[in-house]
Amino acid sequence: xxxxxxxLAHRGVLRSSTTVPQAAADLLREFDSWVGREQKRVYLxxxxxxxxxxxxxxxxxxxxxxxxxxxxxKQSIELDDPSKWITRIAVNTxxxxxxSRSWKFWRRRPSHDDEALILANAPEESPCAESxxxxxxxxxxxxxxxxxxxxxxxxxxxxxxxEDRKLxxxxxxxxxxxxxxxxxxxxxxxxxRLLLRDLYGELR
Amino acid sequence: xxxxxxxxxxLVAHLYGVGLDDGHERNCAECRARIAAMRARREETSSEDGxxxxxxxxxxxxxxxxxxTRRAEWEAWWRTPVWVALMAALALVLSAPRPASExxxxxxxxxxxxxxxxxDIYQSISSEEPRALAPMHGLFExx
Numbered sequence: 434x435x436x437x438x439x440x441l442a443h444r445g446v447l448r449s450s451t452t453v454p455q456a457a458a459d460l461l462r463e464f465d466s467w468v469g470r471e472q473k474r475v476y477l478x479x480x481x482x483x484x485x486x487x488x489x490x491x492x493x494x495x496x497x498x499x500x501x502x503x504x505x506x507k508q509s510i511e512l513d514d515p516s517k518w519i520t521r522i523a524v525n526t527x528x529x530x531x532x533s534r535s536w537k538f539w540r541r542r543p544s545h546d547d548e549a550l551i552l553a554n555a556p557e558e559s560p561c562a563e564s565x566x567x568x569x570x571x572x573x574x575x576x577x578x579x580x581x582x583x584x585x586x587x588x589x590x591x592x593x594x595x596e597d598r599k600l601x602x603x604x605x606x607x608x609x610x611x612x613x614x615x616x617x618x619x620x621x622x623x624x625x626r627l628l629l630r631d632l633y634g635e636l637r
Numbered sequence: 638x639x640x641x642x643x644x645x646x647x648l649v650a651h652l653y654g655v656g657l658d659d660g661h662e663r664n665c666a667e668c669r670a671r672i673a674a675m676r677a678r679r680e681e682t683s684s685e686d687g688x689x690x691x692x693x694x695x696x697x698x699x700x701x702x703x704x705x706t707r708r709a710e711w712e713a714w715w716r717t718p719v720w721v722a723l724m725a726a727l728a729l730v731l732s733a734p735r736p737a738s739e740x741x742x743x744x745x746x747x748x749x750x751x752x753x754x755x756x757d758i759y760q761s762i763s764s765e766e767p768r769a770l771a772p773m774h775g776l777f778e779x780x
Binding site: 465468469472473476477490493494497498501502567568571572590593594595597599600615618619621622626629630632633634 | 645646648649650652653654655675676678679680681682683684686688693696697699700701703704707
């Protein structure tokens, strides 16, 4: 049994949700291909949450490791929506990392060899195109602006902005009530007002 | 509301799901079209992620390696306590105290002492004289 990636509702949206419940044993059997389908979305979510490529890479790996461990331990259970499940794992992993980050007095600088390896593995710059300039500029500004949000506000905003999830879904993923999610979203939108005005300005 | 339409901030609020549900979106085709255009712009700018296939491939390899390492560690961990438990059980069996040659009673008496005790009890019950008089008889006995 395989998880069929839902056709993307809109171009560019990376969400690949399944609404059909799936047995953990089946998901474990096709774990590699499931990782392949969800990996990019999970990595980008981690990257946007953590704002550090190296840490996001490790966090994304941790997410799938946790998922594998859970699937191995409880093969008889059935997952309502594996996509939502891995998203929840990713958000919680990132929130844990952000919390533990605040206790670090210093951040380890990688050794010269590690640094070279990281650079070799770093996401490649896509070919420069006129039409992508605006998108890149906004993306950079958005990354900077996201740093001004609290952890929860960031998670709520990212799940809506990049994955177009409903507030009810976000509430389920973050284990919050919808009212709290709305409050976080309203604050996030208020903080990012100037940036969003630039992003959508000419369309209004 | 700006005239008959939502303002820019109201449009953004609705796009992010926090606008007031006043039914305007259902009734106003223009605001609906603006929201749709904003959503398309959002998706267009979000698709610029710059994540290469090579990076994703190496990440998948790393995930597979970590799963394999964990599995090996788990197996090693699982085997070790079994051996430790077996060795501990064997040590307990070997170091257990051996039984004495003559089993003792709970009060610390062996079988011959026990028989003497029963004899004493029998004699004291069958004798007509109280046992306390026996030492006094001894005073008058001829040597």
